[in-house]
Amino acid sequence: MPDPSTTLLDRLRLAPPVSDRRKAKAELSDFVGRAKGEPEAALLLPALTQGRLHDLLLSIADHSPFLWQLIRTDPARLARLAMRPPEDSHRAIAADQATLYRRLRAGDLARDDAVRVFRQNRNAHALLVALADIGGVWELEEVTGALSEFADASVGGAVDLVLTEMAGLGRIALKDPDAPGAESGFTVLALGKHGAGELNYSSDIDLVVFFDPAAPALPENAEAATFYTRVAQQLARLLQERTPHGYVHRVDYRLRPDPGSTPTAVSLPSAYTYYETVGQNWERAALIKARPVAGDLALGQRFLDDLRPFIWRKYFDFASIADVHAMKRQIHAVRGHDEIAVAGHDIKLGRGGIREIEFFVQTQQLVFGGRRPALRGRRTLDMLAALHAEGWITEQARDELSHAYRFLRGIEHRLQMVADEQTQRLPSDEEELARFAKFCGYPSLKAFAKALTDQARIVQGHYALLFEEGPELASDVGNLVFTGTSDDPETLATLARMGFRDPAVVAETIRGWHFGRRSAITSQRAREVLTELVPALLSALGGTADPDGALAALDRAFGRMPAAVELLTILQSHDRLRLLFADLLGTAPRLADTVAQSPHVLDALIDPAFGVPLTDDEAIEEQVRQLIGQPSDYEDFLDRTRDAARQMRFITGARLLSDILSPAQAGQAYAAIARAVVRICLEQVRVAFEAEHGTVPGGRMAVLGLGRLGSRELTAGSDLDLVVVYDYDESDRESGGPRRLDAVVYYTRLTQRLVAALTVPTRRGLLYEVDLRLRPQGGKGPVATQFKGFIAYQKTEADLWEHMALTRARVLAGDEDFGTIVQRAVRDIVCAPRQPARVLAEVRSMRELIAQEKGDGNPWDLKLARGGLTDLDFIAQALVLAHAAEHRSLLGHAPEETFAEACRAGLLDGNDARILVEAHRLFQAIFQWQRLTIEGRFDPAVVSPAILKRLATVAGLPNEKVLLLHLKETESRVSAVYDRVMEAPPGRKAKA
Numbered sequence: 005m006p007d008p009s010t011t012l013l014d015r016l017r018l019a020p021p022v023s024d025r026r027k028a029k030a031e032l033s034d035f036v037g038r039a040k041g042e043p044e045a046a047l048l049l050p051a052l053t054q055g056r057l058h059d060l061l062l063s064i065a066d067h068s069p070f071l072w073q074l075i076r077t078d079p080a081r082l083a084r085l086a087m088r089p090p091e092d093s094h095r096a097i098a099a100d101q102a103t104l105y106r107r108l109r110a111g112d113l114a115r116d117d118a119v120r121v122f123r124q125n126r127n128a129h130a131l132l133v134a135l136a137d138i139g140g141v142w143e144l145e146e147v148t149g150a151l152s153e154f155a156d157a158s159v160g161g162a163v164d165l166v167l168t169e170m171a172g173l174g175r176i177a178l179k180d181p182d183a184p185g186a187e188s189g190f191t192v193l194a195l196g197k198h199g200a201g202e203l204n205y206s207s208d209i210d211l212v213v214f215f216d217p218a219a220p221a222l223p224e225n226a227e228a229a230t231f232y233t234r235v236a237q238q239l240a241r242l243l244q245e246r247t248p249h250g251y252v253h254r255v256d257y258r259l260r261p262d263p264g265s266t267p268t269a270v271s272l273p274s275a276y277t278y279y280e281t282v283g284q285n286w287e288r289a290a291l292i293k294a295r296p297v298a299g300d301l302a303l304g305q306r307f308l309d310d311l312r313p314f315i316w317r318k319y320f321d322f323a324s325i326a327d328v329h330a331m332k333r334q335i336h337a338v339r340g341h342d343e344i345a346v347a348g349h350d351i352k353l354g355r356g357g358i359r360e361i362e363f364f365v366q367t368q369q370l371v372f373g374g375r376r377p378a379l380r381g382r383r384t385l386d387m388l389a390a391l392h393a394e395g396w397i398t399e400q401a402r403d404e405l406s407h408a409y410r411f412l413r414g415i416e417h418r419l420q421m422v423a424d425e426q427t428q429r430l431p432s433d434e435e436e437l438a439r440f441a442k443f444c445g446y447p448s449l450k451a452f453a454k455a456l457t458d459q460a461r462i463v464q465g466h467y468a469l470l471f472e473e474g475p476e477l478a479s480d481v482g483n484l485v486f487t488g489t490s491d492d493p494e495t496l497a498t499l500a501r502m503g504f505r506d507p508a509v510v511a512e513t514i515r516g517w518h519f520g521r522r523s524a525i526t527s528q529r530a531r532e533v534l535t536e537l538v539p540a541l542l543s544a545l546g547g548t549a550d551p552d553g554a555l556a557a558l559d560r561a562f563g564r565m566p567a568a569v570e571l572l573t574i575l576q577s578h579d580r581l582r583l584l585f586a587d588l589l590g591t592a593p594r595l596a597d598t599v600a601q602s603p604h605v606l607d608a609l610i611d612p613a614f615g616v617p618l619t620d621d622e623a624i625e626e627q628v629r630q631l632i633g634q635p636s637d638y639e640d641f642l643d644r645t646r647d648a649a650r651q652m653r654f655i656t657g658a659r660l661l662s663d664i665l666s667p668a669q670a671g672q673a674y675a676a677i678a679r680a681v682v683r684i685c686l687e688q689v690r691v692a693f694e695a696e697h698g699t700v701p702g703g704r705m706a707v708l709g710l711g712r713l714g715s716r717e718l719t720a721g722s723d724l725d726l727v728v729v730y731d732y733d734e735s736d737r738e739s740g741g742p743r744r745l746d747a748v749v750y751y752t753r754l755t756q757r758l759v760a761a762l763t764v765p766t767r768r769g770l771l772y773e774v775d776l777r778l779r780p781q782g783g784k785g786p787v788a789t790q791f792k793g794f795i796a797y798q799k800t801e802a803d804l805w806e807h808m809a810l811t812r813a814r815v816l817a818g819d820e821d822f823g824t825i826v827q828r829a830v831r832d833i834v835c836a837p838r839q840p841a842r843v844l845a846e847v848r849s850m851r852e853l854i855a856q857e858k859g860d861g862n863p864w865d866l867k868l869a870r871g872g873l874t875d876l877d878f879i880a881q882a883l884v885l886a887h888a889a890e891h892r893s894l895l896g897h898a899p900e901e902t903f904a905e906a907c908r909a910g911l912l913d914g915n916d917a918r919i920l921v922e923a924h925r926l927f928q929a930i931f932q933w934q935r936l937t938i939e940g941r942f943d944p945a946v947v948s949p950a951i952l953k954r955l956a957t958v959a960g961l962p963n964e965k966v967l968l969l970h971l972k973e974t975e976s977r978v979s980a981v982y983d984r985v986m987e988a989p990p991g992r993k994a995k996a
Contacts (some may be wrong), residue, residue, distance in 0.1 A: 008239070008859060009089055009433070010089060011086065011087050011088055011089055011884060012085060012086050012087075012088065012090045012093070012132075012135060012136065012139075012141060012449050013048075013051055013056075013086040013087060013687070014054035014058055014477040015141045016060060016088075016135075016140070016141060017056070017137075017139060017140035017141065017238040018056075018060075018076060018139055018140035018445065019056060019059035019060040019062070019063050019138075019415070020067065020138065020442055020443050020444065020445045021442040021446075021718060022062050022063055022066045022442070023066055023067070023438070023439045023442050024066055024250040025066075027066065028062040028063070028064070028065040028066040029062065031065035031066075031072065031076070031278075032052070032058070032062055032065055033563035034063055035052070035061070035065075035076050035079065036049070036052050036053070038076065039078050039079040039083075039514050042079050042080050043644050044079075044080035044083055044084070044894050045079035045082070045173045045323070047083060047087060048083040048086055048087070050080070050121075051619065051887050052370070056139065057086060060138060060139050061075065061134070063138070063443070064134075064138070066439075067283070067422065067439065067440070067442070067443035067445075068134075068421050068422050068423075069422070069423055070421065070422065070424040070640070071130075071131060071134050071421055074130065074131045075128055075131065075567040075675070081127075081128055081131065085131060085132050085135060085800050086367075087127070087307065088089070088136075090132060090135075090136045090141055090142065093128075093132050094132060094133075096127050096208060097128055097129045097132070097154065098129070098153055098154050098156075098157040099157070100121070100149045100504065101125045101129075101154065101157040101158050101159050102156075102157040102163045102164075103123060103161065103504075104122065104161050104165060104490070104816070105116050105118075105161060105167075105168045105184065106163040106169060106182070107166040108165060108169075109181065111170050115169075117217065117512045118165060119242065119245075119247065119334055120249050122158070122161070122162070122243075122252050123247060123249035123251060124249055124250055125158075125251045125252075126154075126158070126250065126251070126252045126253075127249070127250055127560075129150075129438045129554060130205075130424070132150075133147055133150055133151060133205065134205070134421050136150075137205075137417060137421075137529065138421070140900075142691055143411045144413055144414060145202075145385065146201040147205075147417065147866045148197070148201065148204070148413070148837055149201055149202075150201055151203040151204070151205065152197075152198055152201040152202065152203040153199075153201075154200050154211050154525075155194070155203055155253060155297075155298045156194070156298075156496065157254075158243060158252050158253055158862070159192055159194070159209065159211065159239070159243070159297050159298045159655070159689050160185070160297060160298040160853050162239050162242045162243055162252075162298075163184070163185055163190070163192060163235075163239055163298040164183075164298075165242065165300075166180070166183040166239055166242065167185065167188055167190070167235065167236045168184050170186070170231075171280070174223075175222075175223070175226070175231060176188065176222055176223075176231070177222075177929075178221070178223050178225075179221070181415065184295060184301060185298060185299040185300050185301065186301075186302075187218040187220075187221060187303075188219065188220075188221050188299055188300050189219020189220075189221050189222065189228070189232070189300060189302060189303070190213070190214075190215050190219075190232050190235060190269070190299040190300060190303075191213070191214050191215070191216075191296055191298070191299040191300045191301065191304035191307065192211055192212070192213050192239070192293060192296070192297055192298040192299050192304070192887075193211065193213075193214070193296055193301045193304055193307075193308070194210065194211060194293075194294070194295050194296075194297045195208060195210040195211070195212060195259050195290050195291070195293055195296045195485075196209075196210035196259070196290070196292075196293060196295050198210060198211075198297075199293035199294050199295040199296075199297075199382060200293040200295075200382040200383050200386060200415075201382060201383060202383055202385075203412065203903065204416055204417060204420065204561065205416070205417040205420040206420035206421070206424050206425060206426050206427075206674070207254075207420075207422055207426055208253070208254040208255065208256040209253045209254070209255055209256065209468070210256050210258075210259050210290075211255055211257060211259075211297075212256065212259055212260045212270070212271055212294075213232070213235075213236040213260070213269040213270065213299075214271070214272050214273055214275055214303075214304070214420065215228060215229075215232035215241075215269050215270075215272065215274070215963060216228075216272055216300075216303060216693075217229070217272075217662060219270045219799075221318075227962075227966070228271070229267060229269070229271065230960070230961055230962055230966060231598065232268040232269040233269045233641065233960060233961070233962055234803060235269065235839055236268040236269040237268055237776055237957075237960050239255070239425075240255040240257065240268075240663075241663070243255050243450045244438060244614055244663070245663070246616065246617055249890060251903050254426065256899050257995075259287075259290055259832045260762075261274070261275050261278035261279065261287075261849055262503075262895065263547065264279060265549065265953075266501075267956070267957075267962045268961075269492050270781040272303075272307060275307070276310070277310075278680075279311060279314045280314065287315065288315050289306070289366045289367075289369075289370060291311060291315050291733050292315060292366060292369055292370075292373075292380070292382065293382045294308055295382065296308070314372040316373050316380065316388075316847040319369075323657060331962055345456065345457055346430060346437065346449075346452075346453040347430065347431070347433075347434065347437055348429060348430060348431070348432040348570045349429070349430045349456070349460075350428050350429045350430075351412050351415055351416055351428050351429075351430065351456075352412075352428035352878070353428065353826075354409075354460075354465075355460060356459070356460025356461060356462070356463040356464040357428075357460065357463070358409065358412045358413065358416065358428070359851040360463050360464065360467040361384065361405050361409050361412075361463055361467075362384055362433065363467070364405065364466060364467055365384050365387045365388060365472055366399075367392065367470065367707060368391055368396055368470070369387060370818060372394070376394055376918075378390050378393070378394055378842050379391065379396075380556060380733070381395060384449045385406055385409060385410075388401075388402050388405055388406050388409075389406075396629070402655075402731055404464055405462075405467065406870045407459075407460045408460075408462055408463045411455070411459050412459065412463075412744070412935050414444070415456070415611070416428055417444050418440070418444050419440070431695050432451070432698070433476060438924065439452075440452075440620035442679075442911060450874040454683065457555055457761050459543070465589060465695060468720035476739065481496050482496055482498075484498055484538065484539050484542065486511060486514045486515050486538070489512050491507075491508055491512075492511075493541065493988055495507075495511060496508060496511060499511065499542070499724050499883065502542060502543065502547040502551065503551045503552075504545075504546065504551045504552055504555070505545070505552050506552055507889075510542075510552065510555055511553060512831045513556075513559050514538060514542075515558075516559075517534060517562070522559070522562040522563055522568075523593045524563070524565040524566060524568035525562055525568050525569075526570070526787065527567070527569060528571040529569050529573060530567070530568055533572040533573055533576055535570055536576060537572055537576045539573060540579075540582060541578075541582065541586070542555075542576065544582045544583050544585070544586035545558075545586045545589065545590070547583070547586065548586050548587055548589070548591070548592065548831075548950060548951075549590055549949065549950035549953045549954065550591075550646075550950035551590070552587055552895075553589075553590055553948045553950060554589035554590035554948075554950070555589075556590050557590070557593050557596055557970060558596075559590040560598035561589075561597065561599075562600075563595060564601075565600050570604070571603035571606075572601070572604045574606050580609070581606050581609055583598060584609060584658065585586075585606070586660070586663070587661065588658075588661070589948040590948065591661070591950045591951055591953075591954045592622055592657065592661055592936055592939060592951075593937065593938065593940060593948075594657070594721075594936060594939055595657045595658065595661070597692075598657075599654075599666065601645065601769070602650060602651070602654075602830070604651075605651045605654045607648065608651060608655050608658075609655075609658055612660070614655065614659070614664070615664055616664075617659065617661075617664050617665050617666075617669055617671040618673065619650070619665070619669050619673045619676060620676065621676045621679055621680070624673065624676040624677055625679070625680035625683065626679055627652065628648050628649070628652060628677065628680040628681065628684065629684065631644070631647070631648035631651060631652070631682070632644045632645055632648045632684065638692065639722050639766070641688055642761065642764065642766050642768075643766055643767065643768045644771070645681060645684065645685065645761075645771060646766060646769055646771050647768055648681075649677060649681050649771055649772075650768075650972075652677045652680055652895060652962070653674065653720060654925045655676055656670055656673040656677065656720075656935050656988060657670070657674075657720055660933075660936060661936070662930070666929075666934035667928055667929035667933065667958070668717075668925070668928060668929075670930065670932055670936075671712070671716060671717040672717075672721060672933060674708075674715045674718035674720065674722070675712070675716040675717070675718040676716075678709070678713055678718055678722075678724055678772065678816070679709065679713075679816045680711070680815050681762070681771065681772070682707055682724070682726070682758075682816050683760040683816065683817040685758060685762055686758055686818065688761065689754065689757040689758050690754065691762050692757075693753070693754050693757060694741065694804060694838055695741070696740075696741060696742065697739045697741040697742055697743050697744070697745050697750060697753075698740035698741025698742070698744070699741070700732045700733075700736075700738070700739045700740075700747045700750055700751075701732065701733045701735075701736040701740070702731070702733030702736075702745065703730065703731070703732040703733075703739075703750070703751075704730065704731050704732070704818070704821075704822035705728060705729065705730040705731075705751060705754070705814070705818045705819060705822065705915070706728075706729050706730075706759070706815050706816055706817070706819065706822050706823040706826045707727075707728055707816050707817040707818050708726065708727040708728075708729065708814065708816065708826065708830070709724065709725065709726060709814055709815075709816045710725040710726070710727060710809050710810070710811045710812055710813050711723075711725035711775075711778070711809070711812060712725075712812075713726075713816075714812035714813050715812040715898045715899075716898065717928065717934070718897060719931065719935035720932075720935045720936045720937055721935045722764065722935070723772065723773040723774065724772045724773070724775065724776055725775050725776045725778050726775070726776055726816075726903070727729070727776070727778055727779045727789070727813070728751070728755045728758070728776075728787065728788040728789070729788070729789055729790075729791050729792050729826050730747075730751040730788055730790060730792040731790060731822065732751075732790075732791070733793075739885050747789070748786070751788040751790075752786055752788055754788070755787045755788040756787060759774050759776070759787070762774050762885045772798075774899045778806070778809045779792060780793070780797040780801075780802070780806075781797070781800070790977075791822075791825075791826065791829075794829075795829055795833075798810070798833045799833065799836075803849070804843065804850070804885070805850055805883055806845075806848070807833060807880040808828050808882075808885065809882045809887065810834050811880075812819075812881075813827075814827065815827050817885040830848045831892075831895055831896075834884060834885065834888055834895060835888040835889050835892060835895065836889065837889040838885055838886060838889070840886035842885065843882055843885050843886040844882055844886065844985075844986045844987075847878050847881070847882040847986065848986050850878070851874070851875065851878055854868070854869070854874065855868075860872075863968060863971050863975060864942055864944055864968070864971070866927045866930055866934070866971075867931065868976060869971075869975055870979050871923075871932060871974070871975030871976055871977070871978035871979035871982065872927060872975055872978070873924070873927050873928070875979065875982045876899050876920060876924050876927070876978060877899060877979055878982075879903075879920065879982055879985055879986075880899040880902040880903065882985070882986070883902060883911055883912070883985075887906075887909070887911055891905075891909045891911070893908075893909065894906060894909070898923045899924050900918075900920075900924050900925060903920045903921050903924070904917060904921060904958065912985070913984075914942045916984065918986070919977050919978065920978065920981060921979065923974045923975075923978045926959060926970075926971075926974060927974075929958050929959070930955055930958060930959060930967075930971070933954065933955055933958050934955070937951045937954070940953065943967075944964070944970055947966075952964035952967075955967060
């Protein structure tokens with residue numbers, strides 16, 4: 005037994021074989037050079053040239069891009085971990101993670117710094133565990149225990165941080181600030197491997213959040229459901245939001261009662277009622293591993309104590325065997341794991357995998373645990389020993405399954421260490437699989453394959469003794485049979501339990517697919533895939549907020565598609581894509597239509613880069629250019645541009661849907677995509693135009709983006725507001741090509757070609773709608789304006805509303821030097837001295853005219869509603885035009901930054917600024933989601949309930965009724981601020 009006081013470096017025993025030694029040595033040599041430049045890493049240098057650490061680092065450099073990135077970017081971190089006992093490092097990192105809230109409360113740490121430290125601690129801990137695991141320092145139980153304890157610290161620390169912040173805002177009274185969760189009325193349970201204390205290396209953590217609606221910690225008039233749901237959402241965001249420093253844990257709340265129709269935080273009375281009336285055997289199995297990990301731990305334990313009669317039946321419950329085995333049969337039916345294969349094998353869900361060992365244990369716990377308290381433990385290995393001690397399994401079964409469990413979990417950890425992905429599937433490519441076999445410590449693929457198949461067959465043999473085979477298409481909740489012409493009663497019952505409101509319609513729809521009523525799925529291959537896919541697809545749809553609506557949307561998509569086999573094959577192969585596509589069908593049919601039209605867009609969602617919240621103009625332009633590639637001709641360019649923009653907009657929407665992007669970031673990304681498309685289209689049309697007409701002497705042009713495009717708040721359905729400005733040498737007005745043109749005609753036609761490239765429909769669909777009406781003289785003026793004419797018009801003829809539009813103008817494309825001149829001129833126009841009272845009066849008049857023409861009484865119309873986005877935009881623009889001459893710091897911002905800057909400049913009361921900023925953030929988020937989910941006017945009377953539910957969730961509210969009330973209240977507050985600001989005396993601060 006090694007001395008736990010010795011360092012990690014001294015206790016390293018193993019190093020997997022290297023496949024590409026030349027590459028690994030080059031990487032390690034580069035790292036040694038980095039380490040020499042850091043004093044803290046100096047003590048480690050001798051161990052980097054020979055010995056176990058040297059060999060281990062070579063292996064990691066060869067096999068794990070994720071771990072090598074952690075190592076190479078911070079040599080000092082590696083040194084700190086290597087030179088201390090791993091147990092000490094683990095305890096220190098976990099302790100820091102659990103107590104960050106104290107540093108925040110003491111003012112030693114800002115909120116953004118806490119977010120960063122959360123992620124840096126995770127990176128350090130991930131590296132520590134990997135080194136101890138791969139290096140043979142820790143056994144499986146120590147690895148999974150450390151991962152679970154760190155997850156406990158992360159969740160507990162994050163909950164305490166959120167509660168501390170809420171207490172600082174006066175929204176909850178903490179009994180003990182040093183133990184924020186105590187008697188807070190809020191408890192978090194960990195389920196799955198986290199709850200069992202056997203978490204795997206890169207896993208989601210399965211959490212369920214409950215609250216006591218009568219908790220005394222909340223103010224008397226507080227809405228408990230709204231408050232605790234917001235805490236749960238902030239907890240998830242704090243843990244899983246990706247930043248430049250990474251993330252902490254991916255959080256899965258879907259094991260809560262009825263996740264399709266309940267808020268993220270569930271009240272205890274509702275939970276009790278649910279489990280007592282409709283709780284299922286799979287939920288009993290899940291609750292076996294449940295453990296309070298954060299918040300009010302005593303409340304969580306009382307809840308589990310009260311649930312004991314539901315989890316542990318008084319008598320032996322043999323009926324649960326059929327239910328649990330149905331889940332396993334369904335996994336096989338869906339995933340096609342009838343054979344034990346090595347390439348592409350799923351070591352968790354495949355035959356002879358980890359799930360079979362877990363089901364072997366959990367089923368017998370459910371059957372016998374009511375009468376045998378010793379069988380109520382959470383950990384799989386402990387319960388294998390207990391099952392033998394209690395006489396339910398043989399010594400051979402205990403030993404063989406325990407060995408197989410350790411073996412399979414070790415492979416699972418290696419898989420997840422490669423790229424920090426939640427995967428249990430072995431590589432399908434033989435060369436890649438051979439490399440992975442070496443990472444697992446095997447000299448050859450043959451040796452690895454034999455070890456895996458031997459263990460899988462042992463597991464399968466024990467599993468088969470416990471269960472008898474059943475119908476191949478039984479689902480995890482019952483039968484799913486769609487043959488014949490009449491409804492199968494058990495299938496209808498299954499569909500109802502899965503969450504479908506009208507099972508008969510569901511059954512008829514799917515029978516119609518099998519009967520060939522949709523031409524997209526009439527091919528033999530499509531029908532074969534569909535038969536295998538339907539159970540898993542229905543399961544995915546059943547987990548959405550509106551399963552019936554999602555299925556109906558899929559049926560409509562099949563009706564529009566020429567062929568569906570590509571889409572079906574993708575959904576069959578990727579679980580995560582299937583779940584995401586189901587979510588799209590239910591809550592974002594606009595995105596689902598994109599998938600139906602171009603199934604290949606789903607490919608981007610399995611790329612690791614999908615998890616990166618990309619909003620940068622240059623990076624997005626580079627991606628758009630890569631997607632367009634090298635077109636063969638102009639028509640091919642137009643098609644490729646539409647495909648590229650569709651894919652990029654889809655990825656942005658999917659990132660928003662997956663909480664990778666915030667609504668504000670999505671607006672920036674959509675604007676960056678549009679900017680890239682405008683720039684690329686201008687380049688293409690300009691090259692072709694110049695080949696035909698040459699260039700104008702001294703000719704220059706710039707394309708301005710206005711409106712939401714200019715302020716980088718674009719949505720999924722926004723038009724592009726563009727203005728084209730040009731200039732030339734007036735001493736020579738004619739172009740010099742084969743077909744000469746006058747300069748004015750030249751730039752008019754060039755602009756028309758640009759607009760056509762952006763708007764003309766092709767066989768690949770539409771690109772953008774373009775609006776040029778914000779140019780001088782609107783629809784009556786030329787489509788492109790000469791620079792001096794543009795300036796003269798803005799200074800002498802333009803109305804105030806045209807200057808308001810210019811407050812959001814930015815140059816998107818054209819000649820760079822000229823663009824700088826145009827941008828400076830626009831700033832000068834916006835900053836021209838004006839009488840504040842006159843500006844405010846004209847803005848008020850303009851707002852009333854819009855209200856008369858378009859109405860302002862619909863609170864769901866966030867753009868036109870009184871107190872909505874138009875009012876917010878008008879306040880921001882009025883402040884800029886009235887005061888930018890004296891306060892140039894007001895320029896160049898989106899509204900929220902404008903309000904903050906106006907407050908700093910003394911032009912806006914602090915409370916009013918806060919109201920405006922919070923309202924704009926809320927409205928922009930809901931507006932972004934409205935445009936993401938549907939096209940056209942947003943009518944809550946006809947919109948899917950799932951969409952309304954999603955909008956409420958975005959706002960951190962329990963349902964659409966509360967959301968509507970909140971929108972009305974916020975709009976009312978904005979309207980009051982609007983009146984104060986617009987009536988304020990010139991140059992005076994508007995006060996409440």
